[in-house]
Amino acid sequence: MNAPTPLDQVFAALSSPTRRAILDRLRAGEATVADLAAPFALTQPTISAHLRVLEEAGLVTRGRAANTRPVRLAPGALQDAHRWLTGHAAFWDGALGRLEDHAQTLQAEKNDMETRETEADRTAVIRRRMAVPARNLFAAHAEGRHIMRWFGPPGYPVTQCDYDFRVGGRWRMVMTGPDGIEGPPFGGEFLEIVPDRRIVYTDAFEDGRGGAMNLAHARSPMVFTVTFDPQGEHTLVTLSVLFASVAMKDEFLGIGMLDGLTATAGQWEGVARGLVA
Numbered sequence: 001m002n003a004p005t006p007l008d009q010v011f012a013a014l015s016s017p018t019r020r021a022i023l024d025r026l027r028a029g030e031a032t033v034a035d036l037a038a039p040f041a042l043t044q045p046t047i048s049a050h051l052r053v054l055e056e057a058g059l060v061t062r063g064r065a066a067n068t069r070p071v072r073l074a075p076g077a078l079q080d081a082h083r084w085l086t087g088h089a090a091f092w093d094g095a096l097g098r099l100e101d102h103a104q105t106l107q108a109e110k111n112d113m114e115t116r117e118t119e120a121d122r123t124a125v126i127r128r129r130m131a132v133p134a135r136n137l138f139a140a141h142a143e144g145r146h147i148m149r150w151f152g153p154p155g156y157p158v159t160q161c162d163y164d165f166r167v168g169g170r171w172r173m174v175m176t177g178p179d180g181i182e183g184p185p186f187g188g189e190f191l192e193i194v195p196d197r198r199i200v201y202t203d204a205f206e207d208g209r210g211g212a213m214n215l216a217h218a219r220s221p222m223v224f225t226v227t228f229d230p231q232g233e234h235t236l237v238t239l240s241v242l243f244a245s246v247a248m249k250d251e252f253l254g255i256g257m258l259d260g261l262t263a264t265a266g267q268w269e270g271v272a273r274g275l276v277a
Contacts, residue, residue, distance in 0.1 A: 006058060010081045013057035018042070019050050023059065030063070030072035060103040117246050124249060124263055125240045130269040134228035134235040138196045141226070145170075150267035153260040155185070167193055171201070178275065186210030188221055199226045216252045220244030237265065 004012070013019055020230060022036055037047040054060045058077035130137060140146045144163030152158045152175040159182065160174035172187030188202030204221035205211070222241050229236040239261060239268040243249035 006077065007080060007084060009057040010059065010077050011038070013053050013059055014081075016050065016053075019054055022047075022050060022054065022071075024045055026060065026071060026073045032068040036071065039245075103242055119242060121246050122249055123240050124243070124253060125238065126257060126258060126265070127236060127238045128262075128265050128269075129236050130265075130272070131234050132269055132272040133233055134196045134230045136272040136275045137228060137235055137237060137268065138199075139275050140268060141199060146271055146275070150271045151264060153263045154267070160185075162187075164190075165182045165193070166190060172206075184209075184213075191223070196230075197228050200224070212253065215251055217243075217245065217248035220248065222248075222252075239265070 014023075018040065021039070025031060025036060025039070033044050033047055033051065036051070037044045040047065050192075051060060051062070054145055055062060056155060061074045061084055063072070093272060135238035140150065143164050144161045148158045148161045151161075155178045155269065156175040157272050158173050159176040160172075162170070162172045164170055167190055169190045170187065171190065172185060174185050175183045177183060186203060187204045187206070188204055190199070190201045201224050201225055202221040203220050206213075208219040209215050210218045220243075225238075225240045225242070227238045231236070241249075241252075241257075241261075243252065
């Protein structure tokens with residue numbers, strides 16, 4: 001085993017909070033062992049043992065006065081440690097600077113890509129003519145007790161629902177699968193509500209990946225816009241989903257999102273029909 005270098009001894013000496021406190025005290029001037037022991041619940045022999053470590057590391061010197069042997073700082077060893085740390089700090093500052101520059105470049109590229117992708121590119125739309133008045137479809141969407149009956153696709157009912165249906169209100173749901181295992185929580189905020197005509201809200205997975213689905217593009221929220229176009233006692237419902245990027249849209253549609261929304265719309269129509277007075 002190699003013998004410790006002077007720099008090793010310096011860092012080993014500095015690893016003790018007590019020894020660092022002794023060095024802090026000595027910045028005010030030289031002191032005796034008794035002076036240094038006073039702030040600590042330690043005996044003078046214990047303080048002396050700490051001083052030997054500091055002295056061997058070249059961080060302090062001991063005077064030769066027979067009765068007191070005052071202790072004073074010896075800055076040379078700390079200067080060596082400072083030079084070593086400064087060299088590494090310069091390296092890491094440069095590396096972190098390059099990392100920050102790269103991250104900014106990637107963000108700029110992402111922003112540029114999203115700017116070039118139009119909303120139409122990033123939007124998925126489904127339409128369904130429902131044999132229910134708009135007021136009843138809106139009512140079935142406006143209360144948690146109703147929405148729990150239809151929001152999840154077949155086999156995945158909503159088993160937890162917090163639903164503050166107002167502009168600025170938050171909503172949160174959990175669905176449970178056929179195996180009895182809860183899925184990842186998801187939810188968002190209501191952005192716009194026009195009774196019987198329009199509902200706009202955000203939707204995102206809380207964990208940013210969709211649980212076991214481990215989606216790559218699930219960190220950004222989607223924006224859902226539901227519009228109701230009354231046609232007598234029927235209603236044309238248009239549901240549009242705006243994704244953060246085309247890549248996100250492709251990923252979500254690839255796992256069958258539109259099929260799930262279409263099936264959910266059928267359940268929604270059934271619940272709304274039951275609300276007809």
